[in-house]
Amino acid sequence: xxxxxxxxxxxxxxxxxxxxxxxxxxxxxxxxxxxxxxxxxxxxxxxxxxxxxxxxxxxxxxxxxxxxxxxxxxxxxxxxxxxxxxx
Numbered sequence: 114x115x116x117x118x119x120x121x122x123x124x125x126x127x128x129x130x131x132x133x134x135x136x137x138x139x140x141x142x143x144x145x146x147x148x149x150x151x152x153x154x155x156x157x158x159x160x161x162x163x164x165x166x167x168x169x170x171x172x173x174x175x176x177x178x179x180x181x182x183x184x185x186x187x188x189x190x191x192x193x194x195x196x197x198x199x200x
Contacts, residue, residue, distance in 0.1 A: 115153040116189045118143065123150040125182040129169055136162050159190050167198045 118126070126140050135158045143152040166183045169175045175183065187194045 114156055114159055115151055116159075116186075118150040118152055118186065118189070120148070120150070121182050122186050123152075125175070125179040126186065128175065128179055129165065130174070132165055133161055136165055163187055163190055163194050163198070167194075170198060 123140075123143060132140065135154075139152055139154040139158050139162065143150040145151075166187055170180045170183060184195065184198070187198055
């Protein structure tokens with residue numbers, strides 16, 4: 114699975130402190146192509162990413178601006194995730 118991220122979305126992910134290794138590797142290995150970051154991995158890694166974002170937002174570990182931006186990432190990964198993340 115591959116998703117395309119804006120610069121703001123990529124940097125919101127970079128602002129997450131201490132992601133699991135698989136998520137960290139996925140973020141760090143994103144390719145910059147034509148001004149977009151392409152993040153590629155398997156479905157399990159993206160599920161871990163969604164769980165991490167849910168925790169970041171739910172626990173108030175990120176700024177409101179990053180929270181809104183991270184919800185945009187969730188929508189790209191799985192639009193139905195917005196239901197359980199609480200958006």
